[in-house]
Amino acid sequence: MNKLETKTKRFEDARPQLMGLAYRMLGVVADAEDAVQDTFLKWQAADLAGIRNPDAWLVTVCTNRCLDILKSASRTRMSYVGPWIPEPLQTETIALQEEDLDRAQSLTTAFLLLLERLTPKERAAFLLKDIFGKSYDEVARTLGMTEAACRQLVSRASKSVRQDQARFTPSxxxxxxxxxxxxxxxxxxxxxxxxxxxxxxxxxxxxxxxxxxxxxxxxxxxxxxxxxxxxxxxxxxxxxxxxxxxxxxxxxxxxxxxxxxxxxxxxxxxxxxxxxxxxxxxxxxKLRHLTAPARHDPATGGLRFH
Structure with a gap:
């Protein structure tokens, strides 16, 4: 396997988790796919010799692309006709374990709407820390903030989320x-x-x-x-x-x-x-992606569409 093939494979291995993060951030499949594709293009152009942690690099680029998309999305949603609901996904959840419940519950429509109450950076910090298990240091580096400021973001977001009961999953x-x-x-x-x-x-x-x-x-x-x-x-x-x-x-x-x-x-x-x-x-x-299920892996939060 040559260097280009190795580089592409590394990205494809990370793609499901990047897609899971982007969809939760944006609530629109096409926007999430755009964010992941933009990340891929930057990855292809990057010099791996200067990247110490490829996974962290990919998450950082994808997260910040999602933040850019959210800026324009907020203007579009102000003129939306009627209530706005995230785009639904037909899912196929695999191997749900008790310890994976938080990630499984974070995919529900009720929870995605709850995230809409947060500022974009609160949403990103909360998802990275509480759902995808990143350390405060990793989240701070991703968002270009101090660790102390990042802790405040996660704390505010967590309080807002815990005030609502949207994360309950029934039998x-x-x-x-x-x-x-x-x-x-x-x-x-x-x-x-x-x-x-x-x-x-x-x-x-x-x-x-x-x-x-x-x-x-x-x-x-x-x-x-x-x-x-x-x-x-x-x-x-x-x-x-x-x-x-x-x-x-x-x-x-x-x-x-x-x-x-x-x-x-x-x-x-x-x-x-x-x-x-x-x-x-x-x-x-919003119904175009209901023709086939997206495979959801609660252990990683990943979404695989094809």
């Missing part, structure tokens, strides 16, 4: 029970069983991005959400096919018109097992 049985009740409500027009599984403070939001029909306001409360699902969605989904799929690491549903995905539903759960967040993504630009 398979709890997920199956909710999906069955949801489908029953669509089929029968009755939300009685469904409402038993909804939290009092449950919210439902729909993202059409001005390109697909979607409710423009957030619906809140067990009774209103249950009634909307049973009476409104039940009518809207009569002519489409429903399939259960793993979406962002959680059991979800997609609706298809022929072979085209027109809606993806992903869910957030409260620690008592009730559902407290329902997300319906209908913007067709």
């Amino acid at each position: 398979v049985e709890q997920q199956e029970a909710f999906l069955a009740a949801f489908q029953n409500a669509l089929a029968t027009g009755s939300a009685d069983r469904l409402e038993e599984l909804l939290a009092e403070t449950v919210s439902l939001r729909s993202d059409g991005g001005g390109k697909a029909t979607a409710i423009s306001r957030i619906i809140e409360g067990r009774h209103l959400v249950g009634k909307y699902i049973a009476r409104i969605l039940g009518r809207l989904m009569t002519d489409v096919r429903l399939e259960r799929r793993e979406v962002n690491g959680i059991g979800g549903l997609v609706t298809l018109d022929g072979d085209t995905v027109v809606t993806a539903m992903t869910i957030g759960y409260a620690p008592d097992g009730t559902v407290d967040r329902i997300y319906l993504i209908r913007n067709p630009d």
Whole structure:
């Protein structure tokens, strides 16, 4: 194997983790792919003789490219039509161990939206330290900050994240029970069983991005959400096919018109097992990556798309 092949292989070995970091940072697959590709181009042009720690170099370049993308993304999202929800992923989670739960939970839609509350540098510092296990020294070097300033960033981000319960992952049985009740409500027009599984403070939001029909306001409360699902969605989904799929690491549903995905539903759960967040993504630009699962390795946080 020549030097170029060795260099390329080293990058390809790092690609899944870089993609996992970039997707969590940006919430958009195409943007994450751009950040990783830009990192690859810089890697190809770099002189390895001057790089003492290739993995740290790659993470630094990718993280800072994500920060640049977030600057322009914040302006775009200000003019977004309706609620903005991260782009959903059809996932295939492999070999989930108890010690890997933090990384697995950090892929859920509810958690990605929680990260939106943080400043870009808080988001980067928190993900690198708490999710990808980098030392404070490594995070500080990546972000070009002092270690003390980096500790403050992570501390602020951690407090914000821990105030919310979006990181809870339910059992398979709890997920199956909710999906069955949801489908029953669509089929029968009755939300009685469904409402038993909804939290009092449950919210439902729909993202059409001005390109697909979607409710423009957030619906809140067990009774209103249950009634909307049973009476409104039940009518809207009569002519489409429903399939259960793993979406962002959680059991979800997609609706298809022929072979085209027109809606993806992903869910957030409260620690008592009730559902407290329902997300319906209908913007067709965000559904293109639901044709095949991305392999998610919770041990590393890596995402492999091909």
